[in-house]
Amino acid sequence: RRRKQPSTQDLVSGITSGNITALSRAITLIESTNPAHSQKANEIINACLPHANTSIRIGITGVPGVGKSTFIEAFGLHLTSLGKKVAVLAVDPSSTLSRGSILGDKTRMEDLVKDKNAFIRPSPSGDSLGGVARKTRETIILCEAAGFDTVIIETVGVGQSETAVHSMVDFFLLLKLAGAGDELQGIKRGIIEMADAIVINKADGENIKAAKTAKVEFNRALHLYPAKASGWSPKVSLCSGLKREGISEVWEMIENYTTTTSDNGFFDSHRNNQNKFWLLQTIEERLKSNFYNSENIKVELKAQIMLVEAGKTTPFAAAEYLLSLQ
Amino acid sequence: RRRKQPSTQDLVSGITSGNITALSRAITLIESTNPAHSQKANEIINACLPHANTSIRIGITGVPGVGKSTFIEAFGLHLTSLGKKVAVLAVDPSSTLSRGSILGDKTRMEDLVKDKNAFIRPSPSGDSLGGVARKTRETIILCEAAGFDTVIIETVGVGQSETAVHSMVDFFLLLKLAGAGDELQGIKRGIIEMADAIVINKADGENIKAAKTAKVEFNRALHLYPAKASGWSPKVSLCSGLKREGISEVWEMIENYTTTTSDNGFFDSHRNNQNKFWLLQTIEERLKSNFYNSENIKVELKAQIMLVEAGKTTPFAAAEYLLSLQ
Known part of the structure; x- marks a missing residue:
């Protein structure tokens, strides 16, 4: 039954x-x-x-091995100890088949899982990043309506999913490691530019000296970028997810960010811009999928590509022809 | 009459x-x-x-002040001295109003202008980068049919126009200066990754030492990037457009590139991929402009954006509604 x-x-x-x-x-x-x-x-x-729109939304990214789960567990537990309700979501388009390759294994956050003020949900699956991102955006609304005042969205260190998460959060945090050639990733300018904070994880034991050096280097690198529209200067801090050190400092930083950007009006205008972005993004994805999924277009597109390859028509003339078939 | x-x-x-x-x-x-x-x-x-598809297409970019015109003049004259026919085009979407802000002033290449084996055309105007790029792509075809065996496409140091030019050329050359903080632009990873060669211009007089240092640095930086699908390892070279030194070396490098990529099949497959890219790009731009330029959508889009801003609907529901009006 x-x-x-x-x-x-x-x-x-x-x-x-x-x-x-x-x-x-x-x-x-x-x-x-x-x-x-x-x-x-x-x-x-x-x-x-x-009932939504009431939380602070925090995006967290970093390459595999940087200790995202350990950090998020320590960070989440700190927040619930302050009386907050924390939802942890994930955006991972690669999880289409594996059904939640990140956060799928909740045992990686076994203390946070048991916390009744925390809610952990693996990445939705989907055949496109757009689809996964849409589902996560909608899930944020439900979590907020359910009273979660802090929504953390984890993503893997892959360029496009980071951009998607950046466009749905208020604060974007990049987790890094000191040493091990990781500084070189600093030249991935796009990611660094998105970050409101760079948090150097595993700053414990023998790593402390390298972590402090990395902090100086990242601070120097951040000065090279133009000022942000938010009026916020990105910060670099050290922490150890494992030892649960430097965690409260990260939360204080985010509170400072919220105060700064609420005062100068950026917080709300940024959310409005994100909404407009998602509106247009959704329209454009659907226009494309409607076009390319039409049976007639599928056949004719192949034929036109062959003509272009043979030098019998130009890409522009072929496009005109295909559009005329709609 | x-x-x-x-x-x-x-x-x-x-x-x-x-x-x-x-x-x-x-x-x-x-x-x-x-x-x-x-x-x-x-x-x-x-x-x-x-009659087209017969030339080598070379993209040249660099920030204002790097000496693009002087370099292109020296390079073009070297090519015509070898018996080649050289067309110089430009992609500059900012020239919509000024009607050709780059290459508009042909006096900047006064020797090349007088050369009967050279053809110089300022950037087309257009209300979008897509439109400007399309016109330039079509112009390449006509130049090739007219017997120009080398087509140079100049662009300004602006991210998107560089991407557009990169997608219409066989070889992409980044002009740089030594010193003057210019190395910092090396972290603009996107541009560096696109380059098949970095040519450090103004390597003359007192600049020579700094230029040699910059060459070492760029060579080191290039090693950090993954190998290219072309099988070509990007090269760094020094030149002086003004003194017309190091110019033949650039051309020899491009000839090596052509040989390497013709032998391994990349040259042709790359052009095919570029054509497919432009086909899809054109379709997608037209789908969007058809949608957004509809009078009904213009009105309803404004209304839906207001509802989203007021928290009365989601970006996704608003998009669904707008798409249903088509």
Whole structure:
């Protein structure tokens, strides 16, 4: 006998009263590819909207091995010890097949998992980064409506997913390691430019000296970049996720950021700009997928590519022709 | 009494016999916003296609002040002295109003302008980088049909136009200066990664020592990047556009590149990939402009953005609604 599905209204009232089971079920609807589920998910999201927009959203990135899970566990536990409610989500488009390669193994955060003021959810799967990002954005709304005042979004150190996460958070934190050739990644200018903070993890034991040197170097590197629209100067700090040291300093930094950017109006205008970005982004992805998924276009596109390759037409003439078939 | 307009056929036979007046007139048709001219331009391009694809296409970029014009003049004169025919085009989307802010002042290349085996054309104007790039791509075809075996495309040191030029050339050359803080631009990783060669200009007089140091530094930096699909290892060389020194070495390097990439098949496969890129790029730009330029969408988009800003709908629901209006 199948368990009766709760109604949309049940789920909404469950979420807004902080019921984790209702939250999880609603997220499952967001993640579903079943159109009926999507419809239901949209109704729930709309009902949750008036209760959303209330958290600080923090993006955390770093290459594999940098200690993201250990850091997030220490950071999350610090926040719950301050009385906060922490949701940890992930954006990992590579998890399409493996169904949550990051955060999939909750045992990596075994103390945080047991904390009743923490909620951990692995990355949704999806056939595109756009799809994964959309589901995560919608999940943020539900988490906020469920009373989570701090939403952490973890991502892997892959260029595009970092950009997607950057465009859905208020504060973007880059975790780094000292030594081991990791400084060279400093020249990945795009990522450094996005960061509001660089936190050098594993600054413990024998690593401390190298970590301090790295801090000086990153501080110097950050000075090379133009001032940010936020009015915030990115900071470099040291921590040890393992020893749970330097964690409160990271949170104080984020609180300073929130104060600075709330005072100067950036915090709200930034969220508005992010929303507009997602609106346009969604439209453009759908326009493309509608076009390329048309059976007629699939056939004709192949033919036109062959003509272009043979030098019988130009890419521009071929594009005109394909657009005329719509 | 207005001069009679030459027929499409006249222009094509003029171009293919190397007539510069015919070439210039046909490029003017490509650049025109008049639909009748575009139609005529398309016919000319199609007729020229069998005669195109015959040149080496070289992109040259560098920040203002790096000496691009002086370098291109010295380089172009060296090529014509070897019996080559050189076309110099430009991609500068900022020239929309100023009508050719780079290369507009032909007096900057006064010796090359007088050379009957050189053809210099300022950047087309356009309301988007995509439009400017398309016109330049089409102009390349006409120049090749007119017998130019070397096509140089100059661009300003602006991220997006460099990407556009990179996607239409066989060889991408980055001009740099030694000293003056210019090394710091080395961390603009995107540009460095695109370069097949870094040529340090103004390596003359008192600059020589700094230029040699910069060469060592860039060589070291280039080693940090993964190997290129072309099988070519980017090179660093020194030159002085003003003293016309180190110029033949640049050309020898490009000849080596052509040999290497022709032998391993990259040269042709790269051009094919570029064509496919432009085909898809053109389609996607047109899909977007068709959507956003619809009067109905313009009105409704504004309304939906207001609802999103007021937290009454999500960016995703707003996008769905707008797409449903198509």
